[in-house]
Amino acid sequence: MKKQAITMALLLAGTTVLAHSGVKDPDVMNRMMGMSEMARQVKLLGSMAKGETAFDAAAGNKALEKISEEASDIPSLFETRATDPNSEALPVIWETFDRFTGHAQELERVSGALAGTLEARADLAPAMKQVGRACGACHSNFRE
Structure with missing residues (x-):
């Protein structure tokens, strides 16, 4: 289960980089x-959870803070119904915007609540499971 949470989080992280090439709409690019x-x-x-880099509680807690901060921006980033052929955002975002923003608020809440709680490498897997679940809930419904 620990490996699944880490793998899911890394997969979600890796796919966004490929989507940027060729994006012309500035709103889509900002998102x-x-x-x-x-x-x-x-x-x-x-990377810290897998032991690829040394555990750093301060860096891990700061990462959770940053995720929470970025999640708080999601609703405003999607207010404009901007599209681009390279965007993975599904039209259902704007059809059920309250539900979509609820997922963003949940990610903000979860990651914000976890920020400051990482004290040892063992704390990473449960934290990543919660963050991964919050990310996945939105991605499974609102992203190609």
Whole structure:
């Protein structure tokens, strides 16, 4: 289960980078940049969880803070119904915007509540599971 949470979080992080090439709409690009920043933070947490980099409680807690901060921006980044052929955002976002923003608020809440709680490498897997679940809930419904 621990491996699944880490793998899911890293997969979510890795796919956003490929989506940026060729994006012309500035609103879509801003959204992608915000999502990519969250992906970088998830990747950092995953790298520490897997032992690829040394555990650093301060960096891990800061990553969770950054995820929470970026998540708080999601509703405003999607207010404009901007599209681009390279965007992975589904039209259902704007059809059920309250539900969509609820997922963003949940990610903000979860990651914000976890920020400051990482004290040891063992704390990473449960934290990543919660963050991954919050990210996945939105991605499974609102992203290609």
